[in-house]
Amino acid sequence: MDYQVSARKFRPGTFEDVIGQSHVVQTLINSITTKRIAHAFLFSGTRGVGKTTVARIMAKALNCEQGPTGTPCDRCANCVEITQGTSTDVIEIDGASNTGVDDVREIRENVKFTPFRGKYRVYIIDEVHMLSNSAFNALLKTLEEPPPHVVFIFATTEIHKIPATILSRCQHYNFRRISRAEIIQRLRHVASADELTVDDRSLAALARAAEGSMRDALCLLDQAVAFGGKTIRHDDLQTLLGAVPHEQVRAMVGAIVAQDGASAIRVIATLLDQGHDLRAYVSDVVEYLRNLLIISIVPAGQRPDALAGLVDLADEDLRQAIADASALTTDHLQDLFRIFSQCEETLRATSHPRFALEAAAVRATRLTASQTAAPTTPAAPDRPTVTARPAPTPVTAARPTPAPLPRATASTPASPPPATPTPPPAAPAPQRTAAPFPENTWEKVVERIEQQYPNIAPFLAMGRMTSVEGDRFLVAYPPTASVAATRIQTDDAQRAVADASVALLGRPMRIQVIELSGAQSAGPTVAQLRAEKERAQKQTLLQQTKSHPLVKQAVDVFGGDVVEVRSPREEDKRG
Numbered sequence: 001m002d003y004q005v006s007a008r009k010f011r012p013g014t015f016e017d018v019i020g021q022s023h024v025v026q027t028l029i030n031s032i033t034t035k036r037i038a039h040a041f042l043f044s045g046t047r048g049v050g051k052t053t054v055a056r057i058m059a060k061a062l063n064c065e066q067g068p069t070g071t072p073c074d075r076c077a078n079c080v081e082i083t084q085g086t087s088t089d090v091i092e093i094d095g096a097s098n099t100g101v102d103d104v105r106e107i108r109e110n111v112k113f114t115p116f117r118g119k120y121r122v123y124i125i126d127e128v129h130m131l132s133n134s135a136f137n138a139l140l141k142t143l144e145e146p147p148p149h150v151v152f153i154f155a156t157t158e159i160h161k162i163p164a165t166i167l168s169r170c171q172h173y174n175f176r177r178i179s180r181a182e183i184i185q186r187l188r189h190v191a192s193a194d195e196l197t198v199d200d201r202s203l204a205a206l207a208r209a210a211e212g213s214m215r216d217a218l219c220l221l222d223q224a225v226a227f228g229g230k231t232i233r234h235d236d237l238q239t240l241l242g243a244v245p246h247e248q249v250r251a252m253v254g255a256i257v258a259q260d261g262a263s264a265i266r267v268i269a270t271l272l273d274q275g276h277d278l279r280a281y282v283s284d285v286v287e288y289l290r291n292l293l294i295i296s297i298v299p300a301g302q303r304p305d306a307l308a309g310l311v312d313l314a315d316e317d318l319r320q321a322i323a324d325a326s327a328l329t330t331d332h333l334q335d336l337f338r339i340f341s342q343c344e345e346t347l348r349a350t351s352h353p354r355f356a357l358e359a360a361a362v363r364a365t366r367l368t369a370s371q372t373a374a375p376t377t378p379a380a381p382d383r384p385t386v387t388a389r390p391a392p393t394p395v396t397a398a399r400p401t402p403a404p405l406p407r408a409t410a411s412t413p414a415s416p417p418p419a420t421p422t423p424p425p426a427a428p429a430p431q432r433t434a435a436p437f438p439e440n441t442w443e444k445v446v447e448r449i450e451q452q453y454p455n456i457a458p459f460l461a462m463g464r465m466t467s468v469e470g471d472r473f474l475v476a477y478p479p480t481a482s483v484a485a486t487r488i489q490t491d492d493a494q495r496a497v498a499d500a501s502v503a504l505l506g507r508p509m510r511i512q513v514i515e516l517s518g519a520q521s522a523g524p525t526v527a528q529l530r531a532e533k534e535r536a537q538k539q540t541l542l543q544q545t546k547s548h549p550l551v552k553q554a555v556d557v558f559g560g561d562v563v564e565v566r567s568p569r570e571e572d573k574r575g
Contacts, residue, residue, distance in 0.1 A: 063118025177212025
């Protein structure tokens with residue numbers, strides 16, 4: 001016998017053999033059993049999930065010599081002819097190549113003829129969405145009132161292209177994607193029938209690459225057999241699929257755990273040397289981080305049984321994932337998932353995918369380090385603009401620890417001798433009430449957020465710092481800035497403020513928005529602070545320039561006065 005691909009050789013012949021579409025199969029069996037057979041069916045779903053296969057089984061069930069029955073025998077003459085595609089009562093039409101009105105008119109002329117051997121004439125039109133509008137219109141009347149011996153079965157992968165007039169005349173069945181567990185089970189059955197040797201990791205890789213399509217999974221299995229013979233090795237399968245080796249994904253996670261940015265960069269360089277697609281790699285990293293996140297929230301005593309339906313990994317890969325998840329906290333995993341998800345979106349539009357991925361990898365390694373070292377490490381002065389002002393530094397250093405503040409305020413007023421020793425027990429209470437917050441520190445927070453989250457900082461700069469209460473910044477917004485006030489209360493904005501305050505103050509802070517009334521006092525906005533700072537710098541520079549000996553000599557010789565002084569940087573911006 002000639003060779004047949006696995007998708008045809010192991011195509012289901014009865015409803016019992018269909019996998020992954022129990023909701024469709026059960027409904028069709030009940031409709032046949034109760035003699036409530038519709039005159040038109042519409043099967044929709046992605047490729048390779050069984051639409052045409054179920055349509056053929058439906059035709060068998062209607063024309064079986066023992067039927068109509070929900071369990072066709074698959075052995076009688078009618079069933080065998082339908083399986084071989086030679087039945088005169090079952091007409092399969094490709095909608096992609098028969099799109100015109102003349103093809104539909106031919107159907108309209110032929111539906112009047114009674115079946116030759118079976119009880120029904122079944123028209124199966126595949127890819128029905130390819131029919132033209134005129135062809136759909138020509139089919140409407142026949143589809144709505146066909147002869148009692150005619151059944152139409154339409155199949156499509158793009159249900160949104162079907163006109164509403166056609167949908168309203170059909171019973172619509174939506175075929176879902178087949179789960180990985182069901183694909184693996186079917187592939188294992190096929191491998192056993194063909195005497196193939198395939199390990200669980202290879203079956204899981206095939207199911208992952210199939211993306212819910214049973215036909216794609218069987219085609220990939222045939223390719224693997226053609227590549228490596230009866231024994232399929234996982235390394236050969238990875239090469240065939242062009243997939244990123246799972247070891248490289250774990251190597252990135254290992255570099256993040258070790259807080260080693262250089263190792264993470266080397267992993268990316270290795271991927272490029274091997275010719276892998278960085279977008280596919282980031283997708284695998286996101287999926288693996290998702291699995292680690294799921295593992296981290298499941299109690300250790302309930303693993304691995306509780307993970308059976310949540311994480312699609314082979315036993316060996318699951319043990320490795322559990323070990324990796326134990327090295328990271330749930331919060332770390334959430335932040336890592338966010339970083340690489342944003343990187344995946346960036347890679348779709350950027351022309352420099354390597355640079356974007358390297359930046360995300362370095363950020364991921366530093367994120368873990370900052371979170372674990374935040375309680376003991378002071379604010380990192382990694383940018384000169386943040387630490388430019390030396391005067392307010394002692395105030396910001398004292399802000400994270402609430403205890404020293406009452407002592408400092410108690411020690412400053414030395415004039416009242418007996419009254420000062422009494423309030424120390426009540427000192428913590430005033431500390432939690434609203435107190436003026438240093439303007440320069442709020443400016444540092446906004447500047448740090450501006451460097452890391454440029455889409456959030458403008459909304460923060462529009463607010464006016466009023467005070468601080470415990471772990472909350474009280475920021476006032478006028479009624480006209482309601483959009484900015486709403487934007488900074490999102491989770492992303494609160495997280496950005498928390499990250500910046502951890503780096504600068506040593507503890508996470510949140511923002512509480514208050515409405516700015518006319519009589520309420522509030523500090524200036526960051527934009528006003530910067531303008532004032534720039535004016536002061538220009539005034540100082542002007543005074544220094546006027547007092548310079550060379551400038552004085554030039555003024556004496558040529559006359560006039562120094563009105564304005566510009567730095568070379570300002571001239572570059574103007575030019």
